Amino acid sequence: MKKCTKTLLTAIGVTGGLIGGLWVGTKVTSEPAIRDIKPYFRHRSPYIFAHRGGMGLAPEHTAAAFDKAGKFDVDGFEIDIRMTKDEEIVVFHDAYVDRTSNGAGRVSDMTLAELRDLDFGYHFRDAEGSHPYRGSEDAKIMTLRELLEKYPDKLINIDIKDDPNSYEGSLIPSLLYRLIDELGVEDRVLVTSFYDSQIDRFHLYSGEDIALGAGEDQVRNAYIAYASGFKHMFSPKADTFQIPPQYNNIPLDKKGFIDYLQSLNVAVGYWVINEMDEMDELIQKGAHTIVTDYPDISHHLMKERY
Template sequence: MYIKKWGKKMGSKTKVGIAIAATGAAIWAGSKVISKPEKRPVKPFFEGEKPRVFAHRGGAHLAPENTMAAFRHAAELGVDGFEIDVRLTKDEILVVFHDRFIDRTTNGAGRIADYTLEELKEFDLGFHFRDLQGAQSYRGKGEKIVTLQELLEAYPDKLINIDMKEDPDTYEGSLLPSKLWRLIEKLGVEDRVLITSFYDEQIDRFSLYAQGRVVVGAGENEAKKAFSLFKSGFGHLYHPRADVLQIPTKYGILPLDSQTFIEFLTSLNIHVEYWTVNDVETMDRLLRYGAHGIITDRPDIAMQLIAHDES
């Protein structure tokens, strides 16, 4: 009797809301039936111990970023690999460098793309760097720009996480994916590099050459899609196009560091790595949640934490 009376009192808006909710539930249930989660194949890059520590630009708080001094120090700490950035010089050589311009990190000025490699080698990459004590301890110590080939050959036992920085709409950006693939193939390092970019288009271009032979990360749009489908309850509709999500702990106001999100991605064989994490409390929490890797400017802290957890 009560139900009948309640039904009569319902307004048209309430009835429409119930109908929409019922339709949504039906769509969700139907999608669960026709769509099955698609796991990524596990590539050799992921073999070995977890979690992994990647020194961000070689460990940018401990030595000048993307220099041999930084890579050498990080390697001595025992990191699993380096997270680096690559750009193209005027003579189309792949160099390990983050910014479009050289002003912030060298005693020079101008765009990377406007200099040849020989010209870039004249600049001091330790010029502006200050160490944890505030001293300019690397100025004038001979730290020069590093080519990607030099780095790959200098550390054959390290994993190299390569971020393609060039905008796909530029001349350099149009060449970068093919140049990168050719170098990887030439050196035979397919199993120890991870290729990513903020630009989904660059990852797609690179993948046309690599044809699944190299681990690729998610671009910004791919990462957004994964999180949106997970958060909306439609994670079963997500068909991943990347082997790794490398993400910050937050995107705007959205927290990306939930244990359930990590577990969702892990169930699809997608590895989850967080950048750029430099404090021990956040590192510890992410590792307890199941994160597969930490990208950090302070590899010394990360390695101490992992050693403590293993003891």
């Protein structure tokens, strides 16, 4: 028994020594790359973004929502994009139109003209349970071009939703870059996706000219580096992390994690934050961006406390 205990302690000591040696070795040879700050992030923070235009107040991703959010002085909009059958980029979240319109079917199987015939205010209910936007011309689908041209003073956080393995997903990074380049809006857009491969594809076109968000893999790698003590081993490829406060019971809102990312010039944004006290707590910890369904709540917070 004593021999087993001695062997186990020896193994633990050797393992600890190896890990310690690895830490020292990598600390000497590794130096994390600190991001240059893109023009997109050179405005006064914190940024307040209306999630899908402020989907708690009006039909998501429609002019009705964007217009209403604008009245509450948001800095910009967090939006999603998909590609239509005729290769137009529309501002839309779901793969199907069923949840938010009076129609049915996949966005990628419909032309822009077909999508324009649908009522995207059909299912929206206000606090009283009524449908104030049914039949409204302000509750129609929008193209990304229309959004960028209609709100020239807003920052736009663009999330690519189409699966990279689909036909539309394979095309949309290049189509998106060409549109941004044509409109000359490089300094007021951020491009991100849950798919790291979509961000990488877009980056092939954009280079370092446009701000990028982090996909799930990069966020995971950063947190592992932070939690394990090997922070010096992680070099970010993104300019911002757009993350929830918690993921699978892992707290991503620790001040230490925020400070670590900030030391690399990575802005930290949190979604979807709909309570005033939580917004305030995250901002106090150093959050750069708050994404909310309710821009009226964030408006009151900024007026009262900032």
